Amino acid sequence: MAYAALDYYALSELFTHEERMVQATVRELVQTKIMPGIGKHWSAGTFPHELVPVFGEMGLLGPSLTGYGCAGISPTAYGLICQELERGDSGIRSFCSVQSSLVMYPIWAYGSEAQKQTYLPELAAGRMIGCFGLTEPDFGSNPSGMLTTATRVAGGYSLRGTKRWITNGSVAHVALVWAKLEGKVHGFLVPTKTQGFSARDIHGKWSLRASVTSELVLEDVVVGEDALLPGVSGMKGPLSCLSQARFGICYGAVGAAMACYDEALGYAKDRVQFSRPIAGYQLVQQKLVDMVSEITKAQLLCWRMGRLKEAGTLTPGQISLAKRNNVATARDIARDARDILGANGVTDDYQCGRHMLNLESVYTYEGTHDIHTLVVGQDVTGLAAFE
Ligand SMILES: Cc1cc2nc3c(=O)[nH]c(=O)nc-3n(C[C@H](O)[C@H](O)[C@H](O)COP(=O)(O)OP(=O)(O)OC[C@H]3O[C@@H](n4cnc5c(N)ncnc54)[C@H](O)[C@@H]3O)c2cc1C
Secondary structure: OOOOOOOOOOHHHHOOHHHHHHHHHHHHHHHHHHHHHHHHHHHHOOOOOOHHHHHHHOOOOOOOOOOOOOOOOOHHHHHHHHHHHHHHOHHHHHHHHHHHHHHHHHHHHHOOHHHHHHHHHHHHHOOOOEEEEOOEOOEOOOHHHOOOEEEEEOOEEEEEEEEEEEEOHHHOOEEEEEEEEOOEEEEEEEEOOOOOEEEEEOOOOOOOOOOOEEEEEEEEEEEEHHHEOOOOOOOHHHHHHHHHHHHHHHHHHHHHHHHHHHHHHHHHHHOEEOOEEHHHOHHHHHHHHHHHHHHHHHHHHHHHHHHHHHHOOOOHHHHHHHHHHHHHHHHHHHHHHHHHOHHHHHOOOOOHHHHHHHHHHHHHOOOOHHHHHHHHHHHHHOOOOOO
16 A cells, blocks of 8 residues: 655655655665565564565664764664654564664674674674663663673673563574673673573564564673673663664654554545545544644654754653653554554554554553653652652
């Protein structure tokens, strides 16, 4: 089906020529290579691996990083890539977010020159896949309580612990594992073939089904001294990566919402009940107009965030506000779109149900909706309400 991307306030006029080109190219990719097969992958619970080298060739992995085979495009262009990919599926965008923001960014920002040379060109080309191991079975919203440890051994470190809910876990060649070394959080680049490392997929998900989610077990995994990310210590390390990823998620959620709106509008114009298409009834129009209104506001937040990021002044609170708003908005829109589609909306012949379920994960990961409330709450009041 053709896709008409909502741009009610002509925001594309505010993007640079390069940003518009990137957006158009990824939109075409999604239309021709992702939409035809994503429904089947989602139903089967499989990730479309064949896309990884395509993403690499197109420069979609680590796109806003510079050097080492990365494209060096603007943060806004990176955001637009996420928006277009998530218009296809949140799981596809998740793959790219993890690779780009949670694995490549920390290597680029905090890695040694040797680590950058070893990993970044391979990750950028899609010849290597990375995962980001922060969450543990008992530590999700409060990752600073993590139990995974690193201890010094001759020539390196020994890692021990369990990480859970790790995107790309079992397909990754390298895992960025966050562990406590002498009580302080550090990042370790662990080749997944290392003895003692194992990854087991989490099955039975009714959300992000076209994405691999795994548990990582590290049983005395010995790595060399060169596995430690030398440029950062403490929670600043993982939190700064999450800021990068959340920026893309803010855009991505808009893409999912735009897909649902487009589907609901098309369906409402075609579907006749009583005397005319349901799009001609006031109650349906109210739902569609609410979608247009919320999507437009979310697009404006993203645009402004992009420009603040380029200026180097974007704050974690501003990212939290947008993640909180845009994902909740997309989740509501997906549900309303499902409603407009009536019974057809509960089948996999249409995409809004898939987006609706995917967005449940997006609402929870990268900081839950409520945790972002607390982040912004602390920002504006100066008082932390986490404990
Ligand atoms: C599909 C998927 C992929 C993921 N990928 C990754 C990944 O690649 N790498 C990774 O490290 N992690 C990943 N995660 C984990 C994700 O980041 C965590 O699920 C998230 O941080 C929430 O942690 P939790 O699930 O343990 O929930 P909890 O922290 O147990 O939260 C449960 C509920 O309690 C609320 N809550 C918690 N603390 C407070 C508080 N102080 N005040 C008020 N309410 C509170 C939360 O808002 C939530 O509603 C992924 C998760 C999913 C579902």
